Amino acid sequence: MTSSTIAPDRARPARSAGTAQPSRKHGQLHRSEARGAWTLLAPYSVLLLVAGIIPVVYALVTAMQTPPTPLNPTVSFGGVQSFITVVSDFRFLQTFINIFSVIIVWLPIMLLGIVGLALLVHASPGRFGGTMRFIYYIPGALAGIANFVLWVYLLNPAQSPIQGFLNAIGLDTIKAVVASPANLPVILAGMLFFQGVGTWIVIVNGGLNGIADEVLEAAAIDGANAWNLTWHIKLPMIRPWIGYAALMNLAYGFQLFLEPYLLDQVASNALPDQWSPNQLGYAFAFSNFNFPAAAAMSLILLVMTLAIGLLIVFRSGIFGEEER
Amino acid sequence: MASTKKLVVRDARLESHVPRVVGSQHWTPGRIARIATMLFVAAIFIFPMVGFVAMAFRDADNVAAGSDGFLGLGGMSWDNVMFSWSQVNGFGPGGGGLFTTWIGNSLIVSVGGAVLAVLGAIPAGYALSRLRFRFRRLVLIVTLVTMVIPNTVLVIPLFLEVSAINAVGELWPVVVIMGFYPFGVYLSYIHFMTTMPAELVEAARIDGLGEVAIFLQVATPISKQAVALVAFFAFVANWTNFFLPLALLSSNQQNKTVSIGLQELIGSSPLFNPTVAAGLDVKLYMPQLALATFLSMLPLLALFIGAQRFLMRGQTVGAVKG
Numbered sequence: 001m002t003s004s005t006i007a008p009d010r011a012r013p014a015r016s017a018g019t020a021q022p023s024r025k026h027g028q029l030h031r032s033e034a035r036g037a038w039t040l041l042a043p044y045s046v047l048l049l050v051a052g053i054i055p056v057v058y059a060l061v062t063a064m065q066t067p068p069t070p071l072n073p074t075v076s077f078g079g080v081q082s083f084i085t086v087v088s089d090f091r092f093l094q095t096f097i098n099i100f101s102v103i104i105v106w107l108p109i110m111l112l113g114i115v116g117l118a119l120l121v122h123a124s125p126g127r128f129g130g131t132m133r134f135i136y137y138i139p140g141a142l143a144g145i146a147n148f149v150l151w152v153y154l155l156n157p158a159q160s161p162i163q164g165f166l167n168a169i170g171l172d173t174i175k176a177v178v179a180s181p182a183n184l185p186v187i188l189a190g191m192l193f194f195q196g197v198g199t200w201i202v203i204v205n206g207g208l209n210g211i212a213d214e215v216l217e218a219a220a221i222d223g224a225n226a227w228n229l230t231w232h233i234k235l236p237m238i239r240p241w242i243g244y245a246a247l248m249n250l251a252y253g254f255q256l257f258l259e260p261y262l263l264d265q266v267a268s269n270a271l272p273d274q275w276s277p278n279q280l281g282y283a284f285a286f287s288n289f290n291f292p293a294a295a296a297m298s299l300i301l302l303v304m305t306l307a308i309g310l311l312i313v314f315r316s317g318i319f320g321e322e323e324r
Numbered sequence: 325m326a327s328t329k330k331l332v333v334r335d336a337r338l339e340s341h342v343p344r345v346v347g348s349q350h351w352t353p354g355r356i357a358r359i360a361t362m363l364f365v366a367a368i369f370i371f372p373m374v375g376f377v378a379m380a381f382r383d384a385d386n387v388a389a390g391s392d393g394f395l396g397l398g399g400m401s402w403d404n405v406m407f408s409w410s411q412v413n414g415f416g417p418g419g420g421g422l423f424t425t426w427i428g429n430s431l432i433v434s435v436g437g438a439v440l441a442v443l444g445a446i447p448a449g450y451a452l453s454r455l456r457f458r459f460r461r462l463v464l465i466v467t468l469v470t471m472v473i474p475n476t477v478l479v480i481p482l483f484l485e486v487s488a489i490n491a492v493g494e495l496w497p498v499v500v501i502m503g504f505y506p507f508g509v510y511l512s513y514i515h516f517m518t519t520m521p522a523e524l525v526e527a528a529r530i531d532g533l534g535e536v537a538i539f540l541q542v543a544t545p546i547s548k549q550a551v552a553l554v555a556f557f558a559f560v561a562n563w564t565n566f567f568l569p570l571a572l573l574s575s576n577q578q579n580k581t582v583s584i585g586l587q588e589l590i591g592s593s594p595l596f597n598p599t600v601a602a603g604l605d606v607k608l609y610m611p612q613l614a615l616a617t618f619l620s621m622l623p624l625l626a627l628f629i630g631a632q633r634f635l636m637r638g639q640t641v642g643a644v645k646g
Binding site for chain 1: 361362467473482587590620632
């Protein structure tokens with residue numbers, strides 16, 4: 001271990017501690033410190049290996065194999081054949097088009113809702129703002145299937161509280177509501193907004209609270225009204241959070257599974273069974289038992305979300321300078 | 325140069341922070357518009373939830389007929405909910421009882437996963453924030469990236485792995501997989517960054533303590549907040565996880581969690597699948613589905629309401645500014 005390789009890691013804690021240790025016996029201390037660090041990291045490292053790295057490597061190996069068939073039950077090396085199978089599947093492109101049709105409707109509404117409501121909450125000091133923030137947050141507890149059942153209640157014209165509206169636009173059964181291709185992106189956008197917006201309001205609100213009081217006071221003394229404060233000070237200062245929210249939600253959109261999977265179930269199979277990329281991967285694995293293709297599909301999705309993930313970590317400005 | 329910049333974590337005191345210069349004290353049009361907008365949005369959030377919970381206390385025929393008044397609040401009764409419970413609890417072979425089995429399984433995997441997450445995350449977060457070693461930056465970046473990637477992307481590779489060791493349908497692989505919780509490592513990392521001065525570690529070293537002993541005797545006693553946050557978020561994430569149990573546990577009726585159990589209840593409802601439902605002793609209409617959903621979410625709702633302030637602080641830690 002040379003001192004140059006550890007210098008970046010050393011510099012920060014030493015600086016924040018404000019204590020230089022010129023007299024330390026570097027090599028020995030570092031070795032015991034590194035040994036301690038890896039001991040403490042051991043449980044997490046095992047979990048990271050077992051639930052993160054090994055499955056990806058194993059998926060890579062699986063994707064390079066040929067699927068067993070009744071005629072030839074042994075697997076052999078298939079190169080990129082399974083990737084070709086996946087990409088040339090007639091549903092492959094369509095699943096991504098479907099995802100984009102949702103993201104285009106949902107992401108702008110989501111960002112507008114997050115930023116707008118976070119700003120409104122921040123402009124409401126005291127108990128009222130806090131209560132509102134909490135109310136927006138509650139549906140987050142209903143994430144997943146509970147949110148879904150709640151939406152079945154909203155969408156089924158038979159008993160929906162918005163029955164009048166649904167009937168007025170000519171929809172009488174839940175199948176009719178869900179099965180229209182134009183409705184689906186709007187419905188999914190609504191579901192995702194309802195369960196997700198509250199958490200993000202809290203996060204962006206935390207960013208707003210990080211703006212120093214002095215800045216806001218100085219602007220107010222200069223004659224800025226609430227609108228000026230919002231537009232010229234608050235919004236520019238929470239830009240990293242908005243970027244973070246946009247990218248995280250984009251990544252979330254790529255992995256949609258539960259909602260289209262279950263909507264299909266309540267709409268008497270009126271939707272395509274493989275509507276989203278994750279559903280297609282699921283079908284490769286559990287309907288076709290083509291594990292190499294399923295592995296290839298997940299790796300394609302993984303690469304896409306990994307790219308978004310790297311953007312978040314290195315470009316959103318949310319995670320400290322030292323991660324750049 | 326990256327190494328000269330230090331990580332600064334913003335103070336995330338939410339409750340004590342009252343912005344004084346915003347929010348007019350007079351009833352100006354702007355103020356009225358702000359309050360009206362916020363109340364309107366709150367109503368959009370609350371009405372469906374109230375109507376949904378009320379439905380669990382109503383009669384299926386009235387629900388289908390759309391009677392019982394505003395949000396169905398007029399038709400609520402204890403008898404209805406007891407009947408609904410008999411139907412939900414009666415689901416399953418040989419007199420039912422599957423629902424409570426599912427709840428039990430959810431408890432096992434959620435608690436087990438959260439315990440593993442804490443055991444992994446607390447020491448790892450400490451090591452990453454306060455110890456110097458090779459590849460520290462790499463481990464941190466891998467943790468951050470795995471934290472922001474949606475976990476469902478890995479479900480099929482995980483299924484292949486578990487299937488390779490013939491453990492599909494068993495609970496323990498789900499517990500282990502849920503124990504991998506990089507967001508918890510990040511929470512713990514931020515916790516030690518902000519609450520534990522590096523001088524404290526130095527002082528303990530001078531006193532002759534080893535690195536692991538410093539963690540156990542100095543860091544652990546001040547990590548209660550981090551333990552609670554990691555446990556809470558991990559528990560909620562595990563409880564609502566759908567895709568992982570669907571892939572790993574669907575094949576074993578007795579080992580399903582309640583999230584995929586609810587899916588089975590939906591699939592057995594005469595509203596959506598008359599063929600399957602015709603063969604069942606119990607009838608699962610909307611009130612029964614609402615009750616099952618409400619019961620399955622009760623632990624989370626209670627936690628959310630009980631831990632409100634605490635939790636919002638933790639969410640904010642999830643997005644710190646460097």
